[in-house]
Amino acid sequence: MNTQTYMQKLELLAERSISSYSYIHSLLEELKPLLPFAGACCTNIDPYRLLSTGAVVAHNMESIHHQLLTYAYGQEGVHSYDNMTPSHTSVMTLHCATEGQPEQSSRYQDILQPAGFGDELRAALLYKGSCWGYLTLFRKQDQSLFSEQECQWMVEIAPIIAKHLRQFSLAIPFVNEVKLRSPEILMLSQQLELLSSNSDTHHWLDVLRQHEGITTSALPRSILTVASMALTDDTIFDQRLHTDCCSSSLPCSPIQVCVPVREHDYIDITAYALYSHTSSIQLMIAIQSASPLDILPWMMEDYHLSEREKQIVDQVIEGLSTRKIADILHLSPCAVEEHLQSIFAKTKTTSRRELIARLLSQTDCIISR
Template sequence: MNTNKQFVQIKKQINKLGMVTDSSHNYRTSLLSLLREAVPFDAACCTHVDPQTLLSTGAVTEDNVERIHPYLFQIEYGEDDVNSYEQMVHNKRLVATIYEATVQQPEQSARYRKVLTPAGFGDELRAVLILGEICWGYLTLYRNADQSEFLQEECDWITSLVPLIAARMRAFSLELPEREETWDDDLYGSGIAVLSDHLALLSSNPAADRWLDKLRSLEMIDAHVLPRPIRAVSTQAFNSPSESSGIAKVCIRMYEGPYLVVRASRLRSSDSQIQVAISFEPARPSDMLPIIAEAYGLTEREQQLLHGVIRGLSTKELASSLHISAYTVQDHLKSIFSKSGVSSRRELIWYLHSRYNIIEI
């Protein structure tokens, strides 16, 4: 067990790590190495999520977790179980373990019985990486069955790290390319793929194949591995209640070009087989507004004004649609200009187009 002095030293290293790593993948890989020095574990996964849907936008997963990843997704979205990520985010419970949640009776957990035990794992520690009110990722640590459970002191130390890690995850999620870039529409237009109920690729167009390659490159995974965002939206779509639309969505910050939106829609074939259609497309204004709002700290009213500006509404039209005066519209616009570093509506539109690939609609 580490001493308090060792915990402090490793925390300092983690704090410094956020300032020297150049990519989200490298940051999370190095983070897991440092965490292992303070809180020993046998396997781990660190996942970026879309803060709007809480679905994975990419994960750093060690090999012994990769083997059980599909089954973990199935439990997460298909069954009720202790310490679900969404439940933890909703309850603002930053760190939890299976042994603690089941009062030392882990067999009460479906995930423990069906996935962890067959894989040789014992206790599992989950952390939801929340900054303020928004979740940017998940951290999951596992110990083998022959190891001790996670101690309260270890959980408390991980809890103290959550704001630090979440802040860095947020920064990577909102980071803009160093230069203005857009996708080549001839290469990266709308992509369509169809998966079986076992998430096997049944068909795809060339654009979808290129998007899949991009996502694999982002996660640094092999060509035979299904990218985690695809696995997440597909599994959620498959497990949506029958009366719902069976649609799931995730918005992904790519290393270059605009943000990518991936949608999954549940299908039923003529022979009653369930499949899922995956669509790939650059993010639309409605997808981007929550990201822009978070990046620049826009209020709810400012977001409404910004959406109207993107639509090309005049000051008079903005005032009428929001039931406020033209003077109030101007005050809100000045605040938006100040927060985004521009000085006029024209400059704002140009900025949104060049940096986020948003155009007037």
């Protein structure tokens, strides 16, 4: 199948899918005969924090997915998505990244090789400069390495996949009347085992599991992501070095992700690592409805604002004058006004006050435009 034909097939898959997860499942089934793999993981990404909002793990990868997640946030510097996304090297294989020496990767030595895998292909799913997902394909040691031709084919189709993930992330058909007005709290151990929760917390865990297509009692991957990153945050160790041994448990810098959940608005998940010198680290996870400021980047994306226009909106919300915005962004006041007129046209507003009200409305519903 040529690239153009496959792109058309992807468009049909997106039209027939009710969520990003059903789309990803169908995508992987269509992809496997054309680009053979023994395991796969496709992750939805919050493009503003580059953290997972959920993932589809296919073909018996569940047993090692938690280990891979831990290495993804703090223990692996070779062939990482952190290195790929800012450099816009959107597709790369493990063997290419290590120049044929995969043992340079601790992830390969500790996880992939013992599980029988010999190579992996990673694709950062970029659309118009923003990353909306990560796709990782794995091959067993008795399979051929991913070829340069296969990588090039993935480079061509990755933006189409990213475009569809963007559409699903922004397409919330309605806002549920039930909002999390105050955070629900659950506690996890350092081994990411559930220590305490209540019935309300269990309800929202079930909402997130349903959103991610998880049919077991496993923790949602969006929670595992922020928890894993909180555990690997360097500030934990920096603060422990400078904290008196008699101090009580103190939180480190929170790790936050905003998850667009179909029929439940945008949900904010924040992880705090709590520690003391007399006990191991515990994690406090707060789940609540995202605030207007949390949702603002998604709103601006949905209105197709350019990067410069987004910068100007941020300054407008801060209450800065045209002259001050021009000074900060190194533009002329006339250029700022021209950008503002474009912003007003895209958001169907006529003034700064109306623009702020539109973007920060508690009841505004994002529907992909």
